[in-house]
Every structure is written in structure tokens, then in C-alpha cells.
Amino acid sequence: LLVVAGALAFVFGRRDSGGELATLEFWGTDEAVYWSEVISAYQTANPKIIVKYTRKDPLKYEKELVDALAAGDGPDIAAINNTWLNKHLNKFSPAPGGLVGAQVFKDSFVDAAYQDLVRAGKVYALPFYTDTLALYYNKSLYNNAGLISPPKTWDEFNRAAEQLSQKNEAGDIIRSGAALGTAANVNYASDILNLLMLQTGATMLSSNGKQATFDRAVNLNGKNYSPGLAALDFYASFANASKPVYAWNSRMPNSLKSFTDGKTAMYLGYAKDLKEIRSKVSNFGLAPAPQIKDSRREASYLDINFASYQAGAVTQASQQKEAAWNFLAFAVGRTAAAGYLQSSYLPPARRDLIEFTASDAVLNVFAKQALNA
Numbered sequence: 001l002l003v004v005a006g007a008l009a010f011v012f013g014r015r016d017s018g019g020e021l022a023t024l025e026f027w028g029t030d031e032a033v034y035w036s037e038v039i040s041a042y043q044t045a046n047p048k049i050i051v052k053y054t055r056k057d058p059l060k061y062e063k064e065l066v067d068a069l070a071a072g073d074g075p076d077i078a079a080i081n082n083t084w085l086n087k088h089l090n091k092f093s094p095a096p097g098g099l100v101g102a103q104v105f106k107d108s109f110v111d112a113a114y115q116d117l118v119r120a121g122k123v124y125a126l127p128f129y130t131d132t133l134a135l136y137y138n139k140s141l142y143n144n145a146g147l148i149s150p151p152k153t154w155d156e157f158n159r160a161a162e163q164l165s166q167k168n169e170a171g172d173i174i175r176s177g178a179a180l181g182t183a184a185n186v187n188y189a190s191d192i193l194n195l196l197m198l199q200t201g202a203t204m205l206s207s208n209g210k211q212a213t214f215d216r217a218v219n220l221n222g223k224n225y226s227p228g229l230a231a232l233d234f235y236a237s238f239a240n241a242s243k244p245v246y247a248w249n250s251r252m253p254n255s256l257k258s259f260t261d262g263k264t265a266m267y268l269g270y271a272k273d274l275k276e277i278r279s280k281v282s283n284f285g286l287a288p289a290p291q292i293k294d295s296r297r298e299a300s301y302l303d304i305n306f307a308s309y310q311a312g313a314v315t316q317a318s319q320q321k322e323a324a325w326n327f328l329a330f331a332v333g334r335t336a337a338a339g340y341l342q343s344s345y346l347p348p349a350r351r352d353l354i355e356f357t358a359s360d361a362v363l364n365v366f367a368k369q370a371l372n373a
Contacts, residue, residue, distance in 0.1 A: 022320050023050040024327060027065060028079030028310070029058040034344045038336045042327055049323055066091070069317055076318035077328065079310045082116040085124055086209065092313040094122035095325050109349050112307040112373045125311035126332045127349035129341060131270040132369035133188065133195055133306045135290060139283040141175070141265040150266075150287035154196075154234070157266070157290045158245050161238065164265040165247040176264040177247040179255035181239025186248070186255045188308075192268050195306040196231035199292050270308060271347055271366040286362050288369060307373035309349065 026035075032055055039051045054075070056064060062084070068074035069091050080088070102121045106114045113127040135157075137150050145164050151157040157178070164177035183189040197204065202214045214228040237243040239250070252258060259267035260280040268289065269277075277284060293301040312331065314324040330336055334352060341348055347367040348354055357367040 021048050021050075022323050023052055024077060024320055024324055025075035026051055026053045026077040026079075026312075026327075027056055027061075027075040028053065029056055029061055030079065030310075030344065031055065034340060037339050037343065038331050041336065041339075042330050045330075046326070049327070051327060069315060072317055074315050074317050076315060076320050076324040078313050078315055079128070080125060080313050082112070082127070082307065082309050082311060085117060085119070085313075089119065089124065091316055092124050093316050093318065093321050094119075094124050095126075095314075095329075096322065097122075099325055099329055100126070108351065110307075110351060110370045110373065112370065113309075113311070113349050116307075117311055125313040126328045127309055127311040128332065128337075129344065129346040130307050130309045130349040130367075130370040130373065131272060131347060132308075132366050132373050133191060133268050133270060133289050134365050134369065135287045136259060136267045136269055136273070136277060137285050137287065138259070138262065138265045138281065139285050141262070142285070145265075150285060151290050152288075152294045152296075154290045154292060161245050161247050161266065171241065173247065173249065173252070176252065176258060177245075178238060178266040179248055179252070179258060179264045180268070181236055181248040182250050182252075185250065185252055187267075187269060187273075191306055191308060193231065193235050195289065195304070196235055197228050198306065199304045200227040200231045200234075202228040202231060271345070271363065274345065274362065286365050288365055303369075303372050305369040305373040307370060 032053055035053050039053060042051060043049060065074060065078055066088070085092070100123050102118050102123060105118060105123050109127055110130050112130060117123065117125045117127065135150055141164055142150075147160055147163060151160050161177035164175070165173065166175040167173055179186055180192065186192070194204070197214050201218070203216070204214050205211065206213050215226070216228070217224040217226040219225070238245050238248050240246055241249075253261075255264065255267055256269065256273060256276065258264040260277060262281070288303075289305055291301070291303050295301045295303050312328040314321050314328065318324050331340065332350070334350060337348065337350055338353060338356070341353065345363070347357060347363055347370060349370070354367045354370070357364040
């Protein structure tokens with residue numbers, strides 16, 4: 001199917017990549033096996049194009065990419081995090097309008113991708129997937145505490161954390177109800193705090209996108225209220241020994257390790273954590289990220305989730321921009337994207353692939369959340 005799809009027009013169409021033999025350097029942090037079939041199918045349909053994928057260390061990748069581009073030695077195609085575009089916009093070349101326009105992009109991908117990757121009507125990157133924060137919970141610990149179902153709201157999350165946490169006579173945490181409250185030992189601490197701030201009503205950036213505004217107060221019922229500060233206080237309360245929800249501190253191990261070791265009952269993480277969790281936790285559940293209110297009971301409340309993902313961008317330094325964009329358009333086309341997602345086991349960014357996750361109860365949680373992230 002991938003080979004056949006390579007010869008067909010995808011949702012964006014496909015331009016001929018030219019008659020000259022060209023090699024496209026593609027950098028990313030994915031395992032190479034995720035891309036092998038997509039690259040093979042593209043090269044079959046475009047025999048004069050060679051795509052060379054190089055896997056980079058995720059912890060060093062951004063600096064290595066920026067340094068290489070500054071030295072004129074970077075790749076043609078770079079996998080970038082969805083938060084990178086504002087600070088690195090001048091390093092990337094927008095897509096040719098005839099290949100993928102802003103409206104086609106908007107109709108094809110989830111809203112978060114449009115907000116992150118389109119600037120002034122120009123498409124600067126194409127998303128490979130869209131991961132979202134969700135709640136992993138240890139079913140055995142839930143059963144032991146007499147809890148029937150995971151929390152839908154943060155109030156329910158608080159109550160569950162209190163019931164699940166265990167402390168000794170000295171007040172030391174023996175078992176954590178939830179891994180929240182600190183930064184260094186909580187995976188995705190800043191993402192979780194972003195989620196809380198957005199749900200609480202904080203405006204993260206000014207209208208021109210150049211100033212952080214999440215610390216600003218708003219007038220609510222005649223009183224000044226800071227949604228950003230309220231979110232921060234809520235998050236920090238889980239590491240405050242004087243609070244009823246105290247369940248975590250800076251002496252605890254890494255949050256994912258604590259969860260997989262059975263020492264923490266609830267963990268907020270992404271689909272990319274599934275492989276490790278499945279290999280170490282025999283009885284875990286997955287639920288949507290908690291919300292301020294239960295939208296199924298209160299029609300005035302709309303769920304807000306948080307997305308983190310990677311997208312493909314073409315560098316300004318590339319001498320093969322048209323061929324590079326041609327490959328990216330192929331890679332996020334429906335058939336090729338489905339192959340990549342099957343290999344990587346990540347939720348889709350394409351709207352027309354979300355319905356195909358319905359048969360996978362775990363992956364479908366992440367995929368549906370992408371629609372309102």
C-alpha cells in the first residue's frame with residue numbers, strides 16, 4: 001500500500017522532485033525503524049531521491065541542530081518539537097503554497113498543529129503525530145484503596161491522591177498517590193503546569209505572541225484573580241507537607257520510575273511512555289487528563305488538553321527545498337502516516353486517522369484528546 005501510495009496524489013498533492021539525483025539529509029530523534037518503510041516507499045516512487053535518516057540524542061538534539069545550521073552544515077529536513085517554531089522561525093523555509101496551503105493544512109490536521117506550525121498563512125512544518133497528556137493509574141493500588149474509577153476532575157484527583165497516599169508515623173511518604181508538585185523529578189512538569197494554567201483560564205501569550213502573560217491577573221466578579229498563580233499553587237500543593245494532598249517531594253525518585261516500580265498510584269504522561277509502562281506494570285489503566293469540571297455534566301465547560309509532538313520542517317540552508325517538502329508531504333499523507341503510526345505506536349495528527357484508533361482503547365484516549373488540545 002505504501003508503494004502504491006507513493007505514485008498517487010496525497011491530500012496535498014505531489015510535485016515531481018526533479019530530474020537530478022539528490023540526497024536529502026533527515027535528522028530526528030525517532031528510532032530509524034519508524035521511518036524505514038516510509039522512506040523506502042518514497043524512494044520507490046522517486047528513484048532519483050535518496051533520503052538518509054540520522055537519529056540524534058534527544059537531550060542534545062536542539063543544540064546540535066542549531067549549531068549545525070549556524071555552521072552551514074545542517075540537514076535538509078529536521079524533526080522539530082511543536083514548541084520550537086517561535087524561537088527558530090528564521091531557520092526554516094515555509095512550504096510552497098501550491099504543495100500545501102494553510103487552509104488544506106487546517107482541514108487535515110488537529111487544531112493544535114495549525115496553531116503551532118502555521119505563521120502568517122504559511123506552513124512551516126508538517127506534524128508526524130500528536131501526543132497528549134493523559135492519566136496512567138495503577139489498578140491494583142486503586143482496588144486496594146477501594147477506588148472504583150479514575151478521576152474526571154481535579155477535585156476528584158485530589159480526593160484519590162489523599163486516599164492512595166501512605167505515610168509513616170514521622171510523616172514520610174511510603175507510597176505516593178500522585179507524582180506532582182516538583183520539577184526536577186516529575187516528567188513533563190512544565191507541560192502539566194501549562195495544562196493546569198490553560199484549564200484555569202490563564203492567557204499564556206500576548207496577542208502578538210512576543211510576551212508571556214500567564215502571570216497576569218484578571219477581573220473576576222469584581223475581584224482580581226490570577227489564574228496562572230492559582231494553577232501554580234494547586235500544582236505545588238502536592239509537595240507541601242502541610243497540605244492534605246501532600247504526596248510528593250524532591251527526595252522521591254523520577255516520577256515514571258516510581259510509577260513503574262509500584263510506588264506511585266497516578267502518573268501524568270504521554271503515549272510515548274506506553275512501551276516502558278507496559279513492560280513493567282501488569283495492571284494499569286489509562287484515563288483522559290483530569291479537567292476543572294466534568295464536561296459531560298456541565299455543558300458550559302469544554303475540555304482542554306495539552307499536546308506535545310514532533311513535526312518535519314525544511315531548513316533554510318537546504319539546497320533541495322522542493323524535494324524536501326515533497327518528501328514531507330508524502331510522509332504525512334494518509335497511507336504513509338498510517339504506516340509510521342503503526343511502527344511508532346503514537347496517536348495521529350491527521351483528523352481522518354483518529355477514527356481508526358477506536359479499536360485500541362488505550363491509544364484512542366490520546367487520539368481523541370488531540371482534538372481539543
